[in-house]
Amino acid sequence: TQLLEQSPQFLSIQEGENLTVYCNSSSVFSSLQWYRQEPGEGPVLLVTVVTGGEVKKLKRLTFQFGDARKDSSLHITAAQPGDTGLYLCAGESGTASKLTFGTGTRLQVTL
Amino acid sequence: DAGVTQSPTHLIKTRGQQVTLRCSPKSGHDTVSWYQQALGQGPQFIFQYYEEEERQRGNFPDRFSGHQFPNYSSELNVNALLLGDSALYLCASSFGPGTNSPLHFGNGTRLTVT
Numbered sequence: 731t732q733l734l735e736q737s738p739q740f741l742s743i744q745e746g747e748n749l750t751v752y753c754n755s756s757s758v759f760s761s762l763q764w765y766r767q768e769p770g771e772g773p774v775l776l777v778t779v780v781t782g783g784e785v786k787k788l789k790r791l792t793f794q795f796g797d798a799r800k801d802s803s804l805h806i807t808a809a810q811p812g813d814t815g816l817y818l819c820a821g822e823s824g825t826a827s828k829l830t831f832g833t834g835t836r837l838q839v840t841l
Numbered sequence: 842d843a844g845v846t847q848s849p850t851h852l853i854k855t856r857g858q859q860v861t862l863r864c865s866p867k868s869g870h871d872t873v874s875w876y877q878q879a880l881g882q883g884p885q886f887i888f889q890y891y892e893e894e895e896r897q898r899g900n901f902p903d904r905f906s907g908h909q910f911p912n913y914s915s916e917l918n919v920n921a922l923l924l925g926d927s928a929l930y931l932c933a934s935s936f937g938p939g940t941n942s943p944l945h946f947g948n949g950t951r952l953t954v955t
Binding site for chain 1: 845874876881882883884885886889897899931933941943944945946947948949
């Protein structure tokens with residue numbers, strides 16, 4: 731069984747601070763996706779990383795896929811209240827529809 | 842362009858009952874996947890439907906079954922409900938079952954079993 735563990739589970743920071751969320755597994759994935767989920771809504775895809783060592787930037791968010799394609803990180807610079815939500819990583823090892831999701835990191839950004 | 846729609850949004854059932862959840866995929870999508878998200882956890886894959894057939898299945902008992910209709914919409918049925926079935930049930934649609942088409946999720950159905 732493939733498992734994806736995220737850390738930290740909870741993070742409460744003030745506006746303007748930086749943070750990093752980690753997603754780790756003992757399994758190799760062909761790609762890894764990051765989602766953000768807000769209360770009462772479904773997850774929304776932020777980014778997909780495919781190549782080991784790949785780095786992608788989405789405004790203040792930087793995503794990295796580990797060289798061995800077993801882990802990933804999400805770094806947020808100068809966090810804003812609008813970044814508040816549940817961040818989920820999800821690994822794909824077969825088809826894009828059968829994703830293995832991580833345990834999630836709940837981020838709260840306060841003024 | 843309508844996204845993925847799910848109904849109902851909330852549902853309360855009693856142990857032992859049966860429930861049917863419904864999903865309409867995003868326009869242009871033909872593949873529907875269902876996920877269960879327990880409180881405080883990440884979603885878990887239940888199964889995927891394409892061309893009206895179950896194509897892949899996660900580690901869920903036979904009490905969980907589904908159906909896909911010719912218009913690509915889908916239903917998730919759960920029989921003999923247990924307290925542990927209480928969760929947010931998410932439907933996700935995509936184009937094709939085995940491609941890298943991104944998943945688009947609905948807002949889910951919150952099922953409470955008492």
